[in-house]
Every structure is written in structure tokens, then in C-alpha cells.
Amino acid sequence: MKFVILYGTESGNAETVADDLVDELSADNEVESIDMTDAELDTLTPDAFFLVVCSTHGDGGLPASAVPFAELLDAERPDLTGIRYAMFGLGDSSYETYSRGSERIDERLAALGAIRVGEYGRHDASDGSLPNDTALEWARDLVSTLDDVAAVA
Amino acid sequence: MNEPAAPKPAPRIAIVGAGPAGCYTAQFLRKRWSLADIVIYDRHDAPYGLIRYGVAPDHLGTKAIAKQFDRLFARDGVTFVGATDIGTDLTLDQLQADFDVVVLATGLWADRMIDTFHSAATTAVGAAPVAAAPLAGVYGAGRLTRLINGHPAESVQGLHIGRRTVIVGNGNVAVDLVRLMLTPAEVLVSHGVPNEVAAALTAGPLEHMDVVGRSPVYAAKFDLAMIRELGKLDDVRFTSDSPGDDVDENDETAAQAAGTDAPADGTAKADAIRELVEGSSPTATRTVAFHFGWTPDRVFASDAGEVGDAGEAGEARVSRVTFTATPGAGQRDATLELSTDSVCTAVGFTETEGALLRRDAIASPTADLERGLLADGLYCVGWFRRGPVGTIPANRADARTVADAIIHDVEAAAAVLEAAVTST
Ligand SMILES: Cc1cc2nc3c(=O)[nH]c(=O)nc-3n(C[C@H](O)[C@H](O)[C@H](O)COP(=O)(O)OP(=O)(O)OC[C@H]3O[C@@H](n4cnc5c(N)ncnc54)[C@H](O)[C@@H]3O)c2cc1C
Ligand SMILES: Cc1cc2nc3c(=O)[nH]c(=O)nc-3n(C[C@H](O)[C@H](O)[C@H](O)COP(=O)(O)O)c2cc1C
Numbered sequence: 001m002k003f004v005i006l007y008g009t010e011s012g013n014a015e016t017v018a019d020d021l022v023d024e025l026s027a028d029n030e031v032e033s034i035d036m037t038d039a040e041l042d043t044l045t046p047d048a049f050f051l052v053v054c055s056t057h058g059d060g061g062l063p064a065s066a067v068p069f070a071e072l073l074d075a076e077r078p079d080l081t082g083i084r085y086a087m088f089g090l091g092d093s094s095y096e097t098y099s100r101g102s103e104r105i106d107e108r109l110a111a112l113g114a115i116r117v118g119e120y121g122r123h124d125a126s127d128g129s130l131p132n133d134t135a136l137e138w139a140r141d142l143v144s145t146l147d148d149v150a151a152v153a
Numbered sequence: 154m155n156e157p158a159a160p161k162p163a164p165r166i167a168i169v170g171a172g173p174a175g176c177y178t179a180q181f182l183r184k185r186w187s188l189a190d191i192v193i194y195d196r197h198d199a200p201y202g203l204i205r206y207g208v209a210p211d212h213l214g215t216k217a218i219a220k221q222f223d224r225l226f227a228r229d230g231v232t233f234v235g236a237t238d239i240g241t242d243l244t245l246d247q248l249q250a251d252f253d254v255v256v257l258a259t260g261l262w263a264d265r266m267i268d269t270f271h272s273a274a275t276t277a278v279g280a281a282p283v284a285a286a287p288l289a290g291v292y293g294a295g296r297l298t299r300l301i302n303g304h305p306a307e308s309v310q311g312l313h314i315g316r317r318t319v320i321v322g323n324g325n326v327a328v329d330l331v332r333l334m335l336t337p338a339e340v341l342v343s344h345g346v347p348n349e350v351a352a353a354l355t356a357g358p359l360e361h362m363d364v365v366g367r368s369p370v371y372a373a374k375f376d377l378a379m380i381r382e383l384g385k386l387d388d389v390r391f392t393s394d395s396p397g398d399d400v401d402e403n404d405e406t407a408a409q410a411a412g413t414d415a416p417a418d419g420t421a422k423a424d425a426i427r428e429l430v431e432g433s434s435p436t437a438t439r440t441v442a443f444h445f446g447w448t449p450d451r452v453f454a455s456d457a458g459e460v461g462d463a464g465e466a467g468e469a470r471v472s473r474v475t476f477t478a479t480p481g482a483g484q485r486d487a488t489l490e491l492s493t494d495s496v497c498t499a500v501g502f503t504e505t506e507g508a509l510l511r512r513d514a515i516a517s518p519t520a521d522l523e524r525g526l527l528a529d530g531l532y533c534v535g536w537f538r539r540g541p542v543g544t545i546p547a548n549r550a551d552a553r554t555v556a557d558a559i560i561h562d563v564e565a566a567a568a569v570l571e572a573a574v575t576s577t
Contacts, residue, residue: 010546010549011218011545011546011549012177012180012218012221012549013217013218013221016221016224057546059376059377059378063546064546064550092214094214094382095378096381125213125214125217126213126214127213128213128214128216128217129217130217130220130221
């Protein structure tokens with residue numbers, strides 16, 4: 001299976017999550033990780049499964065590296081029918097806008113026709129833990145359900 | 154891309170300062186050059202700079218950013234050399250001789266002082282300031298936040314916060330102090346604050362705080378989330394002397410003059426303060442009074458001997474502070490006078506007096522600060538490059554810019570060398 005990890009970060013946590021997901025998945029799969037800042041429309045192809053990892057900054061806003069991607073989607077409004085993705089949001093529940101940044105990306109992808117699959121993963125930084133372990137567990141669960149889906153199909 | 158992968162240069166890189174700017178720079182350089190020797194020096198035993206010794210201990214999410222940097226040393230092959238002060242233990246020249254690239258990421262962590270506040274005020278307004286010893290009871294936020302974070306070189310000796318304190322400043326560091334000083338000792342200790350520091354901060358116990366800022370509320374520097382967080386404190390009534398309702402035209406002009414993107418942003422700040430005031434309990438036993446648009450004037454000491462039980466015998470202690478209305482900030486009265494046991498200034502950070510590494514002294518005529526270049530093979534990043542403003546993420550953006558410049562310069566030099574070799 002081909003995975004593309006699209007990450008949006010501001011203080012770097014989501015990027016280290018993406019690095020760990022690459023290590024985890026690359027034993028059995030083709031995996032690539034891309035900073036949302038560098039994503040182009042032809043990155044979004046139906047032959048890959050997307051793991052979207054995005055934090056929240058400001059007051060419920062997008063992290064800096066996700067802003068160009070959101071602007072690209074808003075400006076070009078590509079048809080994302082056939083694209084499947086899963087979401088993992090990084091945030092801090094001491095903010096009222098917990099994990100809202102990731103939701104802003106999720107809403108855009110869904111509105112353009114992409115289909116979200118599996119659990120919406122979240123990590124809460126207010127307990128002082130790193131998101132990496134939570135994200136790995138989330139990805140393992142997700143991949144096992146994807147395998148089920150593939151086996152049935 | 155089908156070009157054959159060129160062998161990547163593996164320069165030897167020294168980074169001075171293991172704060173966020175230095176660590177992010179190491180991350181970006183490591184991504185590009187998997188084989189480069191990268192060594193980060195710090196004068197402290199432990200890395201991470203102000204993430205460790207500045208960021209408030211109850212902000213666990215922000216503190217946790219340090220954990221991503223643990224990976225640099227644990228598995229990315231970056232070497233940490235602590236307890237090494239560059240300038241004294243090792244000279245900058247020595248480092249430059251031993252490494253191809255040296256990056257200064259030493260920050261700016263000394264408290265900015267208010268001349269008339271940090272020394273006993275015995276002069277009339279307008280007269281030359283006297284170089285008096287620091288007045289007991291006046292503290293810089295840097296010292297307080299280092300104490301709160303268990304900095305090894307700080308001592309709680311002489312710290313007396315009584316029943317009333319004045320916080321000067323309107324930034325996030327001032328708000329950190331407000332919150333931490335009103336947090337119960339046992340909660341502070343549960344976040345790792347040393348016992349004796351938690352005890353000293355809550356000894357008064359504080360009954361009243363005045364938080365005084367130079368700008369009108371619309372131009373205050375704190376983030377909204379920081380103000381909203383204050384609403385979670387128990388048993389505190391908040392007040393504000395900022396004119397209530399809608400954006401006052403004068404305030405708006407003052408805010409624009411102060412360079413914020415008022416009124417949109419500024420209105421939100423005024424709203425956040427108003428919500429905090431309106432949402433707080435009128436019967437709380439502790440009060441926090443915000444004052445906006447007041448410029449520090451002077452501090453007055455109680456006479457030696459007239460000291461209360463908190464002071465050392467015979468020591469002159471702060472007893473009163475005055476402020477004058479900031480021109481154009483929409484205040485009606487000319488002065489604000491507050492009686493107090495202690496004063497905490499949170500008005501920014503600056504170069505340490507006598508610092509051996511000073512950016513302007515080191516920069517060569519070919520320096521290009523936009524890219525972080527100080528001289529051939531010598532770069533700077535973070536607060537040391539940009540000045541003491543901006544959050545941890547801002548240092549990541551900064552580190553990317555400077556790392557890109559380093560990568561460009563090193564690879565361009567390697568290409569020139571290669572061309573010279575193939576042409577002979
Ligand atoms: C009290 C306070 C609270 C803050 N709270 C937050 C917050 O909640 N969230 C946020 O995003 N930002 C916060 N900030 C801002 C943030 O801390 C800074 O943006 C950031 O730390 C600047 O990074 P730096 O690497 O440039 O400097 P520093 O973090 O200061 O790192 C510099 C490092 O260099 C070392 N060093 C200095 N001189 C030498 C030398 N000669 N030889 C060897 N080593 C040396 C120091 O020991 C230090 O480790 C806060 C700042 C302060 C002061
Ligand atoms: C300045 C700042 C603002 C933040 N604002 C929010 C927010 O509004 N909502 C939220 O859920 N988390 C917020 N967070 C928490 C981050 O989303 C969380 O720390 C995350 O792990 C950061 O991931 P990143 O390093 O990939 O950007 C904020 C963090 C910082 C430092």
C-alpha cells in the first residue's frame with residue numbers, strides 16, 4: 001500500500017510524528033512524508049492513502065506550515081473524489097479551541113469530496129506527553145482496519 | 154529528478170546555545186546532512202534554554218516541545234556538551250578553528266530594567282538617576298521565572314512577596330506571573346516548583362495585585378488565551394481601569410501608533426479583559442486590578458528601620474510606586490500611585506551586562522543579518538539574531554531561514570571546490 005503523510009506544524013511536533021510514522025509504516029509499504037507547505041495538487045492522487053497530521057496554533061488557527069495548503073485548496077478547489085484519508089490532530093485541551101486547526105483541514109478535504117476513514121485521532125499536549133506514541137498507536141489501529149477493508153474487497 | 158545524488162558535504166558544525174533556536178537549527182541541518190558532526194554547547198548542565206528556565210511550569214504542552222529535541226541527542230547523533238561557557242571555558246576563536254560552521258544561538262535572557270525602579274529613588278523627577286543598590290522588594294521577571302523553574306544559579310534568598318504586589322508589564326510573561334503567584338503552593342510544587350520558592354511566592358499570602366501596562370488595553374501585548382486562562386483561578390476578583398464599552402477613538406489611535414493591528418485584534422483584547430472582569434466573583438477575597446496606559450515613574454522605599462516583619466533588619470524596602478499617564482493612552486488622571494510590598498517588572502529582556510558574546514561586536518562588515526550571517530562560517534539565530542521577541546515557534550521559522558542560508562553557503566563552497574578540482 002502507498003501512504004502519503006501530510007503534516008502541518010508550527011513548533012515541530014507534527015513533523016516528528018510524521019518521521020515516526022514513516023519509520024513505522026515503511027517496513028511493509030511505500031511511504032512518503034510531505035510538509036503541507038510543500039504539497040501540490042498532484043500530490044493528492046487516489047492511488048495513495050493519506051495520513052493527515054496537523055496541529056493547532058493561535059486561537060484555534062492553522063499552524064504556519066498548513067496555511068499555504070489551506071490557501072491552495074481554497075483557491076483551486078480541486079475535485080478530491082476517490083481520495084481517502086485519516087486525520088490525526090495535535091492540540092492542547094487547555095484551549096477552548098482544542099484541535100480545531102486539524103478540523104479546519106478535515107473540513108476542507110471533506111468539502112472537496114475526499115472521504116475520511118477510521119478514527120479521528122487526537123493528541124492532547126496538556127498532559128505534557130509527546131504526541132508520537134499516541135499517533136503510532138492510532139496508525140497501527142488504522143492500518144489493521146485498512147487491511148480488513150482490503151481483504152474483504 | 155534523475156541527477157545522480159551528489160555526495161553530501163559533511164561539515165563540522167558547532168552550535169552555541171541549546172535553547173529552541175539552537176535545537177531547531179540542529180534539526181534542520183541534520184535533515185540535510187545525515188553525516189555532519191553537529192555539536193551543541195551550552196553553559197548550563199542541562200539543555201533547552203528558556204523552555205526549561207523561562208516557560209511557566211504549568212504550561213505542560215509548551216514544556217513538552219523540549220521532548221522532541223531529546224531525539225536529537227538520543228538518536229539523531231547530535232552531541233550535547235553542557236557546562237561549557239563559550240567566551241570563558243572555550244573562546245569563539247577556538248570554536249571557529251575546530252569547526253567549519255559556528256552558529257550563535259545564545260539568546261538574550263537578562264531582565265530589561267527600568268532605571269528608576271531597580272534602584273532606590275532618592276532623586277526628583279528629571280534629576281540624574283542615582284546609582285544606588287537595587288532596592289529590596291523589586292524583582293525582574295527573568296529572575297522570578299528562573300527561580301520558579303529551579304534554575305541552579307538562582308537563590309530564593311531575599312525574595313519577599315507580601316500581601317500586595319505590583320506587576321509591571323502587559324506581555325505574556327507578566328500574565329504568567331499573575332497566574333503563578335495566585336496558584337496555591339501545593340499546585341506549584343506538583344508542577345515541579347521548588348518547595349522554598351513556592352513557599353516564598355505564597356507567604357504573604359497575596360491579597361491584592363496591581364498589573365500595570367504602559368499601553369492602552371487595545372495595544373497590550375498578551376495573547377487572548379493567556380487572559381482567558383486567568384478566569385480559571387479560584388477566588389479572584391478582577392478589575393480594570395480601561396474605559397468600558399466600545400473602542401474609544403483615542404485608544405484606537407494610540408493602539409495603531411503602538412503598531413498593533415488594532416482595532417480588530419485590540420478589540421478582542423479589550424473584550425477578553427472585560428469578560429474576565431465580568432466573569433469574576435464579586436465576593437472573592439483576592440483582587441487583581443489591571444491598569445492600562447501608565448508609564449513607570451518611580452519607586453519609593455520605606456525608611457530603613459520602618460521595615461515590616463518580611464524584610465531584613467535595617468534594609469530599605471519598596472513601599473510605594475508611582476506611574477504617569479502614557480501620552481495619548483486615554484487616561485484622565487495624571488498619576489497613579491500604588492502602595493505595595495513588592496514590585497515585579499516584566500518589561501522584556503536584553504543583553505546581559507558584560508556579555509562576552511555581543512552580536513554587534515562580532516558582526517563583520519560583510520554580515521547579512523537577514524540570513525543570520527555574521528562573518529565567514531559564523532551565523533546567528535533566535536533571540537540573539539532577532540532580539541528578545543517572539544515565541545518558541547518563531548524560533549523554528551528563524552532556524553529554518555538560517556539553516557537554509559548555511560546549507561546554501563556550504564554547498565556553494567563545496568561546488569566551487571569541486572569545479573576547481575575537475576578543471577585541473
Ligand atoms: C519568562 C519567559 C517565558 C516564556 N514563555 C514562553 C511560552 O510560554 N511559550 C513560548 O512559545 N515562548 C515563551 N517564551 C519565549 C521563548 O522562551 C523564546 O522565544 C526562546 O526561548 C528564544 O530561544 P533562543 O534559543 O534564542 O534563546 P534561549 O532559550 O535563551 O537559549 C539560549 C541558550 O544559550 C545558552 N547560552 C547563552 N550564552 C551562552 C554562552 N556564552 N555559552 C554557552 N551557552 C550559552 C543559554 O544557557 C541557553 O540555553 C518565554 C520567554 C521568557 C523569557
Ligand atoms: C502559541 C501556541 C498556541 C496554541 N494554540 C492552540 C489552540 O488554540 N488550540 C489547541 O488545541 N492547541 C493549541 N496549541 C497546542 C499545540 O497545538 C500543541 O502544542 C501541538 O503539539 C503543537 O504541534 P506542532 O509542534 O506540530 O505545531 C498551541 C500551542 C502554542 C505553543
